[in-house]
Amino acid sequence: MLELKDIYKYYNPGTVNELCLFKGFNLTVKEGEFVSVVGSNGSGKTSMLNIICGSIPIESGSILLDGKDITREKEFRRNGKIGRVYQNPALGTCPSMTILENMSLADNKGKTYGLRRGTNKKRIDYYRELLRPLNLGLEDKMYVKVGSLSGGQRQAMALLMSTMTPIEFLILDEHTAALDPKTAEIIMQLTDTLVKEKHLTTIMVTHNLRYAVEYGDRLIMMHQGTSVIDRAGAEKAALGIDDILSKFNEISIECGN
Amino acid sequence: MKKSTTAKVLGAAMLTMSLAGAANVYAEDAQYTIGIQQFAEHGSLDNCREGFLEGLKEEGIEEGVNLTIDYKNAAADMGMAGQIADSFAADKVDLMCGIATPSAQSCYNAAMDAGIPVIFTAVTDPVAAELADEEGNPVGEITGTSDKLPVQQQLEMIRTMLPEAKTIGIIYTTSEANSESAIKEYEALAGDYGFEIETTGITATADIPLAAETILGKVDCMTNLTDNTVVASLATILEMANEKNIPVFGSEIEQVKIGCLAAEGLDYIELGKQTGRMAAQVLKGEKKASEIPYETIEEASLYINSAVAENLGIEVPEDLSSAAAETFTEITEYTAE
Amino acid sequence: MDFFITILEQGFIYGILALGVYITYKILDFPDLTTDGSFPLGASVTAALISRGMNPYLTLPVALLAGALAGICTGLIHVKGRVRDLLSGIIMMTALWTINLRIAGTSNVPLFSKETIFKNGFLEGLLPEGLLPYRTILVILLLTLVTKLILDFYMSSQSGFLLRAVGDNDKLVTALAKDQGNMKILGLAIANGLVSLAGCIFCQEERVFEISMGTGAVVIGLASVIIGTSLFKNLTFMKATTAVILGSVIYKACTAIAMRSFEPQDMKLITAVLFLIVLLISMDRKKKVKTHA
Numbered sequence: 013m014l015e016l017k018d019i020y021k022y023y024n025p026g027t028v029n030e031l032c033l034f035k036g037f038n039l040t041v042k043e044g045e046f047v048s049v050v051g052s053n054g055s056g057k058t059s060m061l062n063i064i065c066g067s068i069p070i071e072s073g074s075i076l077l078d079g080k081d082i083t084r085e086k087e088f089r090r091n092g093k094i095g096r097v098y099q100n101p102a103l104g105t106c107p108s109m110t111i112l113e114n115m116s117l118a119d120n121k122g123k124t125y126g127l128r129r130g131t132n133k134k135r136i137d138y139y140r141e142l143l144r145p146l147n148l149g150l151e152d153k154m155y156v157k158v159g160s161l162s163g164g165q166r167q168a169m170a171l172l173m174s175t176m177t178p179i180e181f182l183i184l185d186e187h188t189a190a191l192d193p194k195t196a197e198i199i200m201q202l203t204d205t206l207v208k209e210k211h212l213t214t215i216m217v218t219h220n221l222r223y224a225v226e227y228g229d230r231l232i233m234m235h236q237g238t239s240v241i242d243r244a245g246a247e248k249a250a251l252g253i254d255d256i257l258s259k260f261n262e263i264s265i266e267c268g269n
Numbered sequence: 270m271k272k273s274t275t276a277k278v279l280g281a282a283m284l285t286m287s288l289a290g291a292a293n294v295y296a297e298d299a300q301y302t303i304g305i306q307q308f309a310e311h312g313s314l315d316n317c318r319e320g321f322l323e324g325l326k327e328e329g330i331e332e333g334v335n336l337t338i339d340y341k342n343a344a345a346d347m348g349m350a351g352q353i354a355d356s357f358a359a360d361k362v363d364l365m366c367g368i369a370t371p372s373a374q375s376c377y378n379a380a381m382d383a384g385i386p387v388i389f390t391a392v393t394d395p396v397a398a399e400l401a402d403e404e405g406n407p408v409g410e411i412t413g414t415s416d417k418l419p420v421q422q423q424l425e426m427i428r429t430m431l432p433e434a435k436t437i438g439i440i441y442t443t444s445e446a447n448s449e450s451a452i453k454e455y456e457a458l459a460g461d462y463g464f465e466i467e468t469t470g471i472t473a474t475a476d477i478p479l480a481a482e483t484i485l486g487k488v489d490c491m492t493n494l495t496d497n498t499v500v501a502s503l504a505t506i507l508e509m510a511n512e513k514n515i516p517v518f519g520s521e522i523e524q525v526k527i528g529c530l531a532a533e534g535l536d537y538i539e540l541g542k543q544t545g546r547m548a549a550q551v552l553k554g555e556k557k558a559s560e561i562p563y564e565t566i567e568e569a570s571l572y573i574n575s576a577v578a579e580n581l582g583i584e585v586p587e588d589l590s591s592a593a594a595e596t597f598t599e600i601t602e603y604t605a606e
Numbered sequence: 607m608d609f610f611i612t613i614l615e616q617g618f619i620y621g622i623l624a625l626g627v628y629i630t631y632k633i634l635d636f637p638d639l640t641t642d643g644s645f646p647l648g649a650s651v652t653a654a655l656i657s658r659g660m661n662p663y664l665t666l667p668v669a670l671l672a673g674a675l676a677g678i679c680t681g682l683i684h685v686k687g688r689v690r691d692l693l694s695g696i697i698m699m700t701a702l703w704t705i706n707l708r709i710a711g712t713s714n715v716p717l718f719s720k721e722t723i724f725k726n727g728f729l730e731g732l733l734p735e736g737l738l739p740y741r742t743i744l745v746i747l748l749l750t751l752v753t754k755l756i757l758d759f760y761m762s763s764q765s766g767f768l769l770r771a772v773g774d775n776d777k778l779v780t781a782l783a784k785d786q787g788n789m790k791i792l793g794l795a796i797a798n799g800l801v802s803l804a805g806c807i808f809c810q811e812e813r814v815f816e817i818s819m820g821t822g823a824v825v826i827g828l829a830s831v832i833i834g835t836s837l838f839k840n841l842t843f844m845k846a847t848t849a850v851i852l853g854s855v856i857y858k859a860c861t862a863i864a865m866r867s868f869e870p871q872d873m874k875l876i877t878a879v880l881f882l883i884v885l886l887i888s889m890d891r892k893k894k895v896k897t898h899a
Contacts, residue, residue: 092783104781106774109767117767121782127760130767174781310871344871347819348826351812352616352862359608374716374814381718382739383608399716408718443707444817446714472703 019073048224051234095174099186104170107159118173164195184216304357308369316537324545354379386558389413393447419569422533438488570594617855626800627827639695643702646820648805650710653815673802674795681791713817722810830854836888
């Protein structure tokens, strides 16, 4: 279970450009929940993910993972239990290393990176088995550098790599936004399969309202650092794209757009 | 494609080179080849080289007649110095001449195994540079001349010129070994003449204005070493010293020409000539380099600039002006080399 | 023949330096100017130890460690002090000037009368008579080869993978729950250790330590890396480390040839032009690949 308690976050504190994003923001994500987050640009979606992962500091408040306070924990330590996929497919893989090398790197997460061989020959078949269901032919390109793959292929790998080792939390940061509609669909289905298979607690930020409605068991709409819609379970299932769109418009009018 | 071209170029270069080498070896009538390596571009070192060739000529070994000179400048780069010396060794020159300490050392290093004699010049402390043993005798087929400053004469001259002065300032570059040993000598001898030495170290030309400003506030006069970096910026130092009416003494003739009050200095052309004569002995086979101890110039020459003295309001004592090897009556505009 | 051997000697020594520069420039994507200070650092440590009578072979690991320490300092300045990469290197390079002078005691330390890794009783007893004239190149070849193989081994280890990842995509390293800052520091330590090792060998080959010997070391290293990786780019069977060492040999061959036809004063310009040409050639190729894809 993840808890964000009374989070305060300012940008450019102490300058004329000071911007207060979160004023006492609270969020609780239950174990095994798949949360979709929507909202306009600047509403605080990505900032929220960054706060959870420790990529950006906060002014006050606390972050608890399974009851343990991780507010002061460094980003890389938190990542031991968190997997994250970014919007940019290049951020989830190493372009100058081969698929096999990338998979081996991810496979070793949580253990020490010592002087043993970087690739374990015995695991190659296992990696192939992981890649085969993607239907992208990656299992036959084990010695190809990831840099020469397409964005969709890379994102599929990034998703696999971030969920390869046991993690408690999956963070998806608009991970289909940079892909063409067909590839986005494939990646989205893959995500759903992985999340269900591994029972991962997931937060997915997306601009695709259809994905937000179709996938996941809870939906949050963010606006100016607060959640304006937060529906779970049956309430969420009853929610349609039109409901969200009208809320969007309502907010836009308020803002004078 | 690219690789094979590279290989061809390399091959061609080797070929022309080995042909050139062969031509030297089989030429008739005592033809000599000398590889001269000078460490950096520097007026005094250029004078050394010029003198070296003159000295050889005096002994009947003349460039273009029976002497081929392969002159290389290491551009103050130690790696380059090593490579130049190695190429001399590969070309099997009859003698290597290293001008300034690092060049002398890399020549010796390359020549040692190739059995080529080395003559050095403008090495301030051949013993510290391990080019001569503690007694000053050659450590191998290597000898030459030292440009050790006549520190004692210089101190004596400053005392005569400025009877009241107490402190002498020196600016030096921390990376120049020659300067360090010269300062040690100054510090050891200064007491005998009632002086105190104040030094300030710099690492680059850019440090000079600040260093000069600091030290000029603490001293009665300044004296120069043969420090390359400082000498190159002498004009700056002179200008600042003139403003404060502080006399600056030089270490060689060129410095007096451009505005130092006086110098008990070395004549680098003379030094070079002396070196050239030693080289001739070795080339002709009269003596082996290992049989000739290194030499220094015995007598320093006094140079005075009377125009500078006038500007500073200093009366040059009679016994000094009569002893001067040369007195300049005007200040030559400083020209960068 | 001598000419060739000279080029190989210099090329292989600077090849070790180039391996260090390869790690910072190509793998870490870190323009590390510490190199200009860590190369003479290896030499000053060596000169200080040998003139105090230490076994010359022991200077190799000591120089390696000293260089690694310098690399760690650069890394700490950059990672913990959040100073920009270029500046961190400049700061360490400047500091090392004084440190090198202090270690060596003076700006010029000759080692003519001392035993070196190339000239000692042990080696003379070991090598057959006929090979003695070639002992310098043999020792250098052995050292370069061993260094390369150890580095290759490291690069294919788990830790080596992580090091390659940090230059490629440091976010991934963080995602793998590893501190990317520490990996950068480790990389800088290895790189400067290698550079310092090259300085140690160079100092014994030239039998002198001279404070100015590091000037331009980073340029030689960069040129070697760029020449090596660009010329042998299409030879997939060749390891990058091999390419880099060959790049260094080619660079030294070019300067040796250029030295015969040009004035040494012009060498820096020639280096710059050579550098530029290789860069342009390799960039041209990159463009072609892109348009094809």
